[in-house]
Amino acid sequence: MSESDAAPSSSENVAAEAAETNQTNNAPEKMEEFAEPDTKRRKISTTVKIIEDKRYKLEERLGGILCCAVCLDLPRSAVYQCLNGHLMCAGCFTHLLADARLRDETATCPNCRVEISKTSATRNLAVENAVSELPSECQYCNKQFPRNSLERHEETQCEERISGCKFSRIGCPWRGPLHESRQHETECTHPNRTGAEVMDALQVMDQKLADERVLYDSIFDLLAFEKITFNDLQLKPYRTDEFVHRLFYETSRFSAFNNQWVVKARINNSQKDPTQSSERDMTYQLILKTKATTTLSIYYIMLKGPFGDMKVQPRIYKHDFSELENEGPYMPLSLPDTAECNRLLAAKTINFRLIMFLSSK
Template sequence: MSSENLEEIVGPMLSAEDEINTDVDSEDEINNVPAESGVLVYGLGIYGDLDNFRCIVCKMVPFSKIYQCNNGHLFCPGCYQMRVLDKMLGSRMGTCSQCGVRIYRQRVNRNVDVERQLAEVGVACEKCDMHLPRCLLRLHSLLDCCNRLTTCKYKRIGCKWKGTVGVLEEAHNENCEFRHKKAEELLEELRKMTEKRDKKTALRVNVMKFLQLPQITARMVHLNPIDETFSPNIFTTCQIFDAFNRRWFVEFMWRTANLADVPNEEETDPCTLLFQLCVDSTATERTPLGLSYTLLSCSYSDVRFQTNLCMKHDFSRDNPNGPVAIIYENSWYNINKLLNKRGFYARLLMARV
């Protein structure tokens, strides 16, 4: 597979200035989180407010590169990539969604001036109200904020506590049950952790084997922020596309703890994001179509998806829904922010088997 074809499947390589949360473990609930938006304090001057810098497709204010069409309409890097590379858009491919002007892949039009303006804008942290430049907001929220979440120092031997740094953290560490457990009591916890790690390693090996299959088709999946309307505990169709002469639906579900509609504690209540691939049962044949597929987190997304792979599923009119896979686990607060405020990009890789 050539480097050009690989780039079309998994996205372009990122430079250091554009990496967004790519160096964290996909199961790290503290650091693998959507970016904070911040509250505008000062800056922008003649440019007005942040609304003038929103991507014309997803309506988000980017944190990294910013592109534009020849008429000056702004795109976040993810939407720009989709407009140029995504063949599902058909006649709209390579055109500005607002004015229709042609966008050429070979003539990259990046607006460095707007990037600089956004980086220097003064914002206030939403959790501690500290004022700082927008380019430092993400690092502050993860490393310096006095109200950030942290884990117990005994996490490596099984403690699952999460809470705010400071007094609560110190109080928990002093009274953590894992602090006083004997070695034989920890063996079962360590066995479970080792078993989970081995399963994850085996799954990654299978994904690497899948990527070596001779014929893989790729589809870009973009979940736009849904503005507080992504209801929990219900599968929602987020993308429709055609492949292998059939119509497909990409569905996601935000599953809450105990299927609750309201959290007890937004910052710590555990939730999961589920993914499912479905075929249009009304327009497909009864003859099964065997597919192997995986959903990968993509360039410019705030979060990394957990490793997932469907080794084989026979899609047919009588069996239209693929298996459900967990792709992200975090608190109510962070999953709500991801779905309703930030959105994400992904690559769906499919191979006929």
Template sequence: MELSESSEEEDAEDACPSKSSSGGGCGNICECTDERCCLCRLFDKGDYDDIGNVPFFGVIPTDVEGSPFLDATIRQEFHCNRCGTIPVGRIYQCHKGHLICEGCHQVQVLDKMLFQALGTCPKCSARMYRHAPNRNIIAERILSEMKMTCEYCGAKMVRAALRSHFHSECQGRLVSCKYKRIGCPWYGPASEIAAHDETCEFPGKTGAELMEYLRPIQAERDARLQILAKIEDTLLRSQLTVRLLHVLPQGPIRKFPHNEFVLVNEFRTHFMKWSLLIMWQSPAADDDHPQPMGSLHFRLKIERPENSSSSLVFTYALVHGSHSEVAFLPNLCDRIEFSSNQLLGPPVMIYRHTMSHCKKLLIDRGIYARLLITRHDSRLPL
């Protein structure tokens, strides 16, 4: 369980990690051109490719002959001292040389719930400063130049090329049919796409037949656009606060159960204590696809003060953080009323992929997220 809260001013500023006068993909909300910016990736005109939206994860480093590139003892020194993963981006360190990944560094220097540990190394408590980060360029280069073996297709490459390989080259990666936009539900390994194209029936369908498939696709797209428009309005509200939340990798020892909500984070906002719960939902019983889709859902729980009797109304959305390796589904819980009889918010889906990818994200990588939350005055009409 991770306790996390950052100040509204600092967290709102850091929602966009870099600014650019050249403009970006978020219109008036954000001018950032950095692909890591959670706002840039949120306002994507409603498109969401759940197949291409894969978590980046490490595979065993090997040399060209397939032997371990570094022994286990040395490799352990490259793990982040906070989340335990091998960093995939910038690497920071305290003045004693202990490494911390970029996402955890952000949490460590912004998380007000750390109290005395704020701005300190999670291993030795040495000071780390937000405005004077100490990068370890040598560690970044060593990790980026490690020889890796793709666990899907067996191709060997340097670690820096692995992300691009997963997204566009690997024959074992999941891809959708090129006729997905007009209704074809097929997805599978890239090595099988050519065979599917030869038998796909959608190019031969009539316009009337295609309309039966296009109506629900358009309805889903319209619904996502409406949610994104509401979230954009939420970002402009004066009562908005932004909480930076981190679900640490659950690890092989701590088994994460299926189909039940688990408390993964506690934080404070609007002068109240909250809990973030995550559920890893297994595929539907009638899903007979060779690689059925699982999903991750969240809900919030509020711990009301004992002397509070009035209802509390909030609007909130959980969006991917600056260092998230995946993009969340658009979601918004609009004007949810909490009371002494209703402490839990509604369950909401935030991610959908195969069970193996959900496992890698939740167990191996963890999740960086931001909670956008606004409180409504109960005296005002809803």
């Protein structure tokens, strides 16, 4: 019994071991057949997801690299860099120079504090070209276009850009997307209104044209004066002797109508600290430096001139100069915006032409 019973037992054990060995040998084959492709798929999908998450578009990453160090926005025009290569858009660059001029300090880079000026800072043309090719979103249709073509798209091509009714000249206030204007104009009620109903809109237009005509008519009337003179001048920055130094501008003396004159200018009407204000403007006055024997009725106007690039809108001012009234009032210099004022402050001098007319009484 022992030997006969032991034989089948040992054979069964051998068979069981063989079966177990076969299963063990077959396991890697099954892993290779089923498990490994799943692992690869998981690995590939995970890698793709990581790449997509980290990539978040090359354009966006470049935008973070090429942005202005001051406003952290992509420059729209010129790009300046300090000696260490930190980038600044033209608006922030001139603003830094203007603030330094107002504080009587040396302008420095906001990143590395190296000195910056009109001569030490240089334009980075490579960055300007790269930024112009980066996509930007249209403010109307939310589609992306290269920055160098975005302005043209928004002004002339976008069907979602804001437009007015063609009957706005007779008072229609409608404004909306361009593609809706055609439908509106077919239903607009203003073409069917009476003349009395559209008179208000026409009067507003007439008043605007009248104001423009007054300026040009005044200039032509002044050109008929017998005594006219002009001088190409430079406003240079100076500081007051007060405890808190204030910035003002002044020209050298110049001759006109057998007298000596100067022009003075100041920022924000001599505000104590113009750097605390985001809005900036300039005012100027005409000063008679010699003793007047008679009253001089002077009309004067400031223009850009041949040696300057100041964007000033012409305005005519008048003052009667005498021995007791030798200083004219501070009058606004008609600059288009604060950015133009900052640009003038950033310059070493402000070049302009002053035309003076002497009225004979």
